[in-house]
Amino acid sequence: MFIQGFDCFKRSHNLNYKIEDMDIFRLKGKLNSIKPLVLLLFGLSCLTLSSQSLTLKYRILHKGKVMGSLETTRVKTNDSVRYNSYVDIEYHLLATIRIQHQNSTVYLNDILLQSKVLSEVGKKGKNFSEVKKTKEGYVYTKNSDKPISINQSISFSVERLFFDEPIGLSKVFSEEKGEFHKLETSGAHQYTKTAPNGHKSVYHYENGTLVKTEIDAGIIEFEMVLSD
Numbered sequence: 113m114f115i116q117g118f119d120c121f122k123r124s125h126n127l128n129y130k131i132e133d134m135d136i137f138r139l140k141g142k143l144n145s146i147k148p149l150v151l152l153l154f155g156l157s158c159l160t161l162s163s164q165s166l167t168l169k170y171r172i173l174h175k176g177k178v179m180g181s182l183e184t185t186r187v188k189t190n191d192s193v194r195y196n197s198y199v200d201i202e203y204h205l206l207a208t209i210r211i212q213h214q215n216s217t218v219y220l221n222d223i224l225l226q227s228k229v230l231s232e233v234g235k236k237g238k239n240f241s242e243v244k245k246t247k248e249g250y251v252y253t254k255n256s257d258k259p260i261s262i263n264q265s266i267s268f269s270v271e272r273l274f275f276d277e278p279i280g281l282s283k284v285f286s287e288e289k290g291e292f293h294k295l296e297t298s299g300a301h302q303y304t305k306t307a308p309n310g311h312k313s314v315y316h317y318e319n320g321t322l323v324k325t326e327i328d329a330g331i332i333e334f335e336m337v338l339s340d
Contacts, residue, residue, distance in 0.1 A: 163187055163188060164188040164189075165186070166185065166275065167183065167185040167186075168184050168274055168275070168322075168338065169181065169182070169338075169339040170184075170336040170337060170338055170339060172199075172334055172335070172336050173335045173336075173337060174332065174334045174335075179201055179202060179203045179334065180201030180202060181199075182197060182198070182199045182200075182336055183198050184197035184198075184275075185197070186274075186275050191220060192218065192219065192220050193218070193219040194216070194217070194218050195215070195216070195217040195219075195272070195274075196215070197213075197214070197271060197274075198214050199211065199212065199213035201334075203332060209233065209234040210232075210233075210234060211231070211232070211234075212231065212232045213229070213230075213231040213232075213288075214229070214231070215227070215229045215287060216228045217271045222267055223265060223267055224243065224245065224267065224269055224285070225245050226242070226243065226244050226245065227242065227243040227271075228240070228242050229241045229288045239254065241253065241254040241287070241288055241289075242254075243266075243287055243290060246261075248263055249262045249264055250262040250266060260290055262290070268281055268285065269284060269285040269286070270284055270293075270305075272284075273315055273322060275320075275322070276320065277301065277303075277317040277320045277321075277322075278303055278315075281295050282294070282295055282296075284305060289307070291308055293305045293307050294306040298314065301316065301317040302317070311329065312328050313326065313327045313328065314326040321338070322338065323337070324338065
């Protein structure tokens with residue numbers, strides 16, 4: 113791309129020189145005069161392809177004791193945004209249970225394009241769920257279950273809650289469950305998310321970034337706190 117652009121620049125400025133017909137010092141002067149513009153064109157081409165990345169890390173605690181971690185990354189490239197997160201939790205009830213959870217979500221022009229979630233809880237095996245955009249809306253699938261159609265637009269899902277304070281929103285989409293959760297303002301920069309099964313999570317923000325979450329997972333309650 114850069115070579116072709118430079119060839120076009122040469123033709124428009126009559127730079128089809130023959131080295132043997134020119135004084136070397138005259139050639140050097142010509143090259144020095146176009147060097148800043150060439151560097152500018154090259155810089156702009158690199159800027160177009162550049163991306164912005166941000167990673168957040170959280171400690172997961174139960175009654176003040178660290179039981180795991182979460183790491184999530186947002187990568188912005190032109191009109192697309194990709195979110196990747198990984199959760200690793202280990203806790204003890206009657207036996208030690210380990211939970212691993214991976215999520216990859218892609219947005220295009222602020223609209224959810226696709227999401228894939230892979231989770232594993234103890235010895236129960238792995239669960240895989242996927243959300244894909246269609247002409248009518250979305251299709252949600254989990255393992256080998258029958259696909260479920262979602263006939264509405266999705267512009268804000270759970271993965272975005274780490275990076276974007278949900279100001280003015282009344283619902284948020286769960287990529288893992290394929291369902292919308294109710295969202296209410298419950299304090300200054302504080303929001304309560306309620307799932308259809310009644311489980312609640314409370315999100316706390318500072319400067320637009322999630323700093324703490326209190327989660328009711330049913331059999332256990334825990335917190336996620338942003339690491340320093």
